[in-house]
Amino acid sequence: MTNNFNKNVREKALELLQRIEKEGAYSHLLLNHVLSHGQVSKKDESLLTELVYGTIKRKNTLDFYLTPFLKNGIDSIEPWVLQLLRLSVYQLVYLDRVPDRAVIHEAVNIAKKRGHKGISGLVNGVLRSIQRKGLPRTNSLSGIERLAIETSHPEWLLEDWIAAYGEKEAKAMALTNLDPPPLTVRVNLSKSTKEEIKNKLLEEGCQIEEGALSPDALIITSGSVITTETYKNGYVTIQDESSMLVARLLQPEPGMRVLDACAAPGGKTTHLAECMEDKGSINAFDLHKKKIKLIEEQAKRLGLSIIEAKAMDARELTAHLDEQFDRVLVDAPCSGLGVIRRKPELKWQKQKENLERFPKIQADILAEASKLVKPGGMLVYSTCTVRKEENEDVVEAFLSQNNLFKRERNEFLANTLQAEHGQKTILPQQFGTDGFFMALLKKQDL
Numbered sequence: 001m002t003n004n005f006n007k008n009v010r011e012k013a014l015e016l017l018q019r020i021e022k023e024g025a026y027s028h029l030l031l032n033h034v035l036s037h038g039q040v041s042k043k044d045e046s047l048l049t050e051l052v053y054g055t056i057k058r059k060n061t062l063d064f065y066l067t068p069f070l071k072n073g074i075d076s077i078e079p080w081v082l083q084l085l086r087l088s089v090y091q092l093v094y095l096d097r098v099p100d101r102a103v104i105h106e107a108v109n110i111a112k113k114r115g116h117k118g119i120s121g122l123v124n125g126v127l128r129s130i131q132r133k134g135l136p137r138t139n140s141l142s143g144i145e146r147l148a149i150e151t152s153h154p155e156w157l158l159e160d161w162i163a164a165y166g167e168k169e170a171k172a173m174a175l176t177n178l179d180p181p182p183l184t185v186r187v188n189l190s191k192s193t194k195e196e197i198k199n200k201l202l203e204e205g206c207q208i209e210e211g212a213l214s215p216d217a218l219i220i221t222s223g224s225v226i227t228t229e230t231y232k233n234g235y236v237t238i239q240d241e242s243s244m245l246v247a248r249l250l251q252p253e254p255g256m257r258v259l260d261a262c263a264a265p266g267g268k269t270t271h272l273a274e275c276m277e278d279k280g281s282i283n284a285f286d287l288h289k290k291k292i293k294l295i296e297e298q299a300k301r302l303g304l305s306i307i308e309a310k311a312m313d314a315r316e317l318t319a320h321l322d323e324q325f326d327r328v329l330v331d332a333p334c335s336g337l338g339v340i341r342r343k344p345e346l347k348w349q350k351q352k353e354n355l356e357r358f359p360k361i362q363a364d365i366l367a368e369a370s371k372l373v374k375p376g377g378m379l380v381y382s383t384c385t386v387r388k389e390e391n392e393d394v395v396e397a398f399l400s401q402n403n404l405f406k407r408e409r410n411e412f413l414a415n416t417l418q419a420e421h422g423q424k425t426i427l428p429q430q431f432g433t434d435g436f437f438m439a440l441l442k443k444q445d446l
């Protein structure tokens, strides 16, 4: 056994995998909870994270590997046993640092503890057979079936991406989704300069690279940023680089009135306030009352005072507000398929049929929020998905019904992203950021 080998960490991983599959829980929230409550030792934190994310990310492929070794098929075994087998095959195939015999030994022990002798025998038999006979090959598969196993994505999703972006991009996107996402922070320029913040983080033991896309971004390549004083004192916010482009695209200025229609947990609201040097006002709404405190907590940590957060359905804004705003942000609820790297269970939890509800909600929110834009004011519509139905199509339909609005060219989008028309889809493989969509719309000055 190696030093890394710890019994509890695998049982914990199994427990989380079961909850994610059974309850539809989010991996990142569960993991954050377990890690922040010290439920595994410090030295096992990265292994737990790797086991949980890795097993979810490769689910399709792991099931393909297991199938020939299960006489009555994968559906014949109890869900927890299947999770244990997936977790173990993941280690056998993808983790060099753990010896195979230790993986099998531990899996059998967990099976004995949780099940009866028959189950531990099955687990032992399947894992030893895989070790002896080797993995099945994908050569016999063709087309979409093969791509689905080799990239570990559902076929319907790959078919959608191929239809939208072509086979090469679809494959690149699926492969990028298997990579670990970067940890990126946004510097709070209302408090200090980027250079000073960078130095503070370096002094506190973080290693840093410049962001690829956003001038506000620093990539943390090692170190625990969340425990630094720099983080606690509001100099940085954890945010993906694509998301950081949104507030800049909206171009809020100090003193303006700004509306953020779908604001929780407040990542973009607080960025807007920073860009405004905490001068002016921001009305931040979200449908879910319990999420409002997340916005308030972030504003407090960052020392921002101009944000007023409140629960509200953005489809009914005009029933509650009669003033108009210089800037309006609609960062709409969406299928989230641009952030599969961070939430890998999304690709298994979402079904094509569940996605059909989004364009209508998005269109309703956009139409309602647009009524509150001042003449000459600007609106940004954004999502963290890569589905055209939720992105380009929603904007196109909106513009065809609202001729006071036009897409507005933006220097940054044009120069950095070659997007001449104030609208851009970013795919995760292009810059290593989350997949994202944003459109800048300007209301005609009367």
Ligand SMILES: C[S@@+](CC[C@H](N)C(=O)[O-])C[C@H]1O[C@@H](n2cnc3c(N)ncnc32)[C@H](O)[C@@H]1O
Pocket: 243, 261, 262, 263, 264, 265, 266, 267, 268, 269, 285, 286, 287, 288, 291, 312, 313, 314, 315, 331, 332, 333, 334, 365, 384
């Ligand atoms: C993409 S998230 C927003 C992320 C946020 N802008 C940020 O940067 O932290 C979309 C949000 O829309 C909220 N939402 C969903 N339906 C809504 C509605 N009808 N009105 C207002 N907010 C809604 C969700 O609760 C969710 O917090």
